[in-house]
Amino acid sequence: xxxxxKHTVESAPDAAKPHLEASFKNNGHIPxxxxxxxxxxxxxxxxxxxxxxxxxTSLTDEEKTVVWQTINVEQNCHYCVPAHTGIAKxxxxxxxxxxxxxxxxxxxxxxxxxxxxxxxxxxxxxxxVEDADTQAFLDAGFTTQTILEVILGAAQKLMxxxxxxxxxxxxxxxxxxxxxxxKSTADA
Numbered sequence: 001x002x003x004x005x006k007h008t009v010e011s012a013p014d015a016a017k018p019h020l021e022a023s024f025k026n027n028g029h030i031p032x033x034x035x036x037x038x039x040x041x042x043x044x045x046x047x048x049x050x051x052x053x054x055x056x057t058s059l060t061d062e063e064k065t066v067v068w069q070t071i072n073v074e075q076n077c078h079y080c081v082p083a084h085t086g087i088a089k090x091x092x093x094x095x096x097x098x099x100x101x102x103x104x105x106x107x108x109x110x111x112x113x114x115x116x117x118x119x120x121x122x123x124x125x126x127x128x129v130e131d132a133d134t135q136a137f138l139d140a141g142f143t144t145q146t147i148l149e150v151i152l153g154a155a156q157k158l159m160x161x162x163x164x165x166x167x168x169x170x171x172x173x174x175x176x177x178x179x180x181x182x183k184s185t186a187d188a
Contacts, residue, residue, distance in 0.1 A: 001168070002166065002167075004036045004039065004166070004167040004169075005036070005039050006032060006035040006036055007020065007035045007036070007038040007039060008020070008030070008035070009021055009024070009030070012038040012039075012041075013038065013039070013041050014041075015041035015042075015045075016037075016038035016039075016041040016044050016045075019034065019038065019041070019044045019045060019048055020034060020035070020038055020044075022048075029172065029174065031083070031172055032079065032169045032170055032171070032172050033079060033080075033083075033160055033163060033164060033169055034047075036163060036167045036169055037159075037163060043159065043163075046159065047156065047159045047160065050152065050155055050156040050159065051156055053152060054149070054152050054153050054156050057149040057152065057153075058145060058146065058149065059146070059149055059153075061091045061092075061093060062093055062094075062097060062112065063112070063115055064091075064153070065084065065087075065088045065091065065093050065097065065098070065101070066097070066101065066107070066112050066115045066116050066119065067115065067119050067149075067150055067153040067154075067157075068080070068084050068087075068153060068157060069081065069084050069085075069088070069098070069101035069102065070101060070115075070116045070119040070120055070123075071119060071123055071153065071154055071157040071158075071161065072084055072157060072161065073101060073102065073104060073182065074120060074123050074124070075123070075157070075161040075162075075165075076182050077157075077160070077161040077164050077165070078164065078168075078171065078180070078181070079160075079164040079169045079170075079171055080157070080160055080161055080164060081102060081178075081180040082171050082175040082176070082178035082179055082180050083171070083172065083175050083178075085098055085102065085175070085178035085180070086174060086175045086178055094108070096108055097112065101116070102180055103183065104183070110140065111140050111141055114136065114137055114140035114141075114142070115137075115140075115142065115146075115150075117133075117137075118133065118134075118136075118137040118142070118147075118150065119150050119153070119154070121133050122150055122151065122154055123154055127151070134147070
């Protein structure tokens with residue numbers, strides 16, 4: 001197993017220090033993901049920029065949550081599913097949406113389900129989504145802008161999910177109560 005350094009502001013490379021200081025200011029702690037990404041300051045900067053840009057999209061908070069958690073669950077991210085469960089609570093997302101995403105059960109509205117289905121197709125097919133599936137997504141009330149915003153969300157989650165897979169990032173204490181394991185096919 002490879003050991004990754006979980007940096008503090010003091011131990012981080014100089015270029016990462018302002019990002020970790022901002023993480024502490026915004027979260028009240030330095031998320032483990034950020035502490036590990038700090039070893040490569042460009043990675044942490046890119047991740048933070050992607051996050052800021054995704055937050056500025058036309059997606060509602062519910063829709064952002066659907067994109068994030070769909071990808072986190074699909075990529076089996078032990079760290080991001082609990083973290084985004086806590087984030088969804090802070091965003092006041094209905095628990096029914098969060099539980100449906102965590103458990104891979106139907107979402108409460110057809111539009112949110114269409115967003116989850118399309119997001120899954122983007123991730124599973126590496127962006128090669130059939131025209132009919134893309135049209136179904138558009139017919140559900142989304143736009144070409146939304147397609148691009150889903151891709152942005154996927155790029156952000158690729159960075160975080162993959163880092164967490166390599167580093168086996170411990171779930172932050174504040175999110176431990178939302179621990180998650182994917183149900184096996186036998187359990188479903």
